[in-house]
Amino acid sequence: MENHWKMWNAECAALEPEREILALEITTQMADKWLLWTLSVLAEEGSPLRFSRIMERVEGVSQKSLTKTLRQLERDGLVTREMFPEVPPRVEYTITELGLGMLEHVRPLWLWTVQNLENFERARRKYDERRG
Amino acid sequence: MENHWKMWNAECAALEPEREILALEITTQMADKWLLWTLSVLAEEGSPLRFSRIMERVEGVSQKSLTKTLRQLERDGLVTREMFPEVPPRVEYTITELGLGMLEHVRPLWLWTVQNLENFERARRKYDERRG
DNA sequence: CGGGATCCTACCGGATACTG
DNA sequence: CAGTATCCGGTAGGATCCCG
Numbered sequence: 001m002e003n004h005w006k007m008w009n010a011e012c013a014a015l016e017p018e019r020e021i022l023a024l025e026i027t028t029q030m031a032d033k034w035l036l037w038t039l040s041v042l043a044e045e046g047s048p049l050r051f052s053r054i055m056e057r058v059e060g061v062s063q064k065s066l067t068k069t070l071r072q073l074e075r076d077g078l079v080t081r082e083m084f085p086e087v088p089p090r091v092e093y094t095i096t097e098l099g100l101g102m103l104e105h106v107r108p109l110w111l112w113t114v115q116n117l118e119n120f121e122r123a124r125r126k127y128d129e130r131r132g
Numbered sequence: 133m134e135n136h137w138k139m140w141n142a143e144c145a146a147l148e149p150e151r152e153i154l155a156l157e158i159t160t161q162m163a164d165k166w167l168l169w170t171l172s173v174l175a176e177e178g179s180p181l182r183f184s185r186i187m188e189r190v191e192g193v194s195q196k197s198l199t200k201t202l203r204q205l206e207r208d209g210l211v212t213r214e215m216f217p218e219v220p221p222r223v224e225y226t227i228t229e230l231g232l233g234m235l236e237h238v239r240p241l242w243l244w245t246v247q248n249l250e251n252f253e254r255a256r257r258k259y260d261e262r263r264g
Numbered sequence: 265c266g267g268g269a270t271c272c273t274a275c276c277g278g279a280t281a282c283t284g
Numbered sequence: 285c286a287g288t289a290t291c292c293g294g295t296a297g298g299a300t301c302c303c304g
Contacts, residue, residue: 031163112233
């Protein structure tokens with residue numbers, strides 16, 4: 001991961017490279033295949049959710065990918081993980097305030113995109129005409 | 133590309149699957165390695181920029197990746213491409229209103245992330261302590 | 265100059281099998 | 285149940301060469 005956006009975000013020009021990389025990592029992770037879906041499932045629930053319940057709601061995800069996704073979310077403080085030493089084991093995930101804040105700040109971008117869908121569709125049609 | 137976020141964006145529940153996929157594609161592309169940097173370079177300039185000028189400013193990008201990035205941007209109407217049949221050839225790229233709008237709507241997310249960097253750093257430190 | 269074509273590598277994510 | 289370990293195909297992206 002390198003030093004993107006450098007000149008763009010003048011506000012953050014003073015940001016140390018290392019921290020800029022972190023910020024970049026956080027934001028780009030949001031585009032990971034299952035991340036936002038997983039996060040939004042937890043947000044919807046509001047209360048703790050077991051691994052298997054999450055997996056049911058995030059349709060199509062593999063355990064491997066869900067585990068990886070939840071690890072990332074936990075690592076960045078967007079989700080908390082609590083393990084109960086029972087048999088069979090129980091693990092519960094809960095979205096944090098930070099996680100809710102993230103969703104809150106992603107949504108406007110998503111809504112704007114949806115509102116401009118016709119622009120995007122038109123652009124793609126024109127492009128396909130030009131190129132074939 | 134599948135049917136993510138399904139339940140999350142209640143506002144868009146009525147969205148046809150195909151259009152949801154498009155919206156998802158548009159937004160997740162923003163995390164592509166060179167896309168936002170390229171777009172921001174064009175936004176900064178404001179006026180048309182030649183391929184090689186862009187490549188200078190987006191430090192580290194290969195021609196292949198820059199070409200691919202610009203094609204995507206052009207395809208989605210975020211950038212226009214004008215070719216001049218000269219020798220040697222000249223190609224100019226210009227950001228569109230749609231492109232500027234996109235940047236405008238990505239920036240709040242970026243700023244929020246930067247403002248919460250210490251939260252993320254703290255979360256990662258704690259995580260590393262727990263896990264090692 | 266602005267790419268296209270090709271080769272190569274790293275990594276992502278799915279499928280499957282195994283385990284505390 | 286909630287993972288970990290392993291294999292594997294597809295793809296993103298860098299490097300290089302070539303062409304109008």
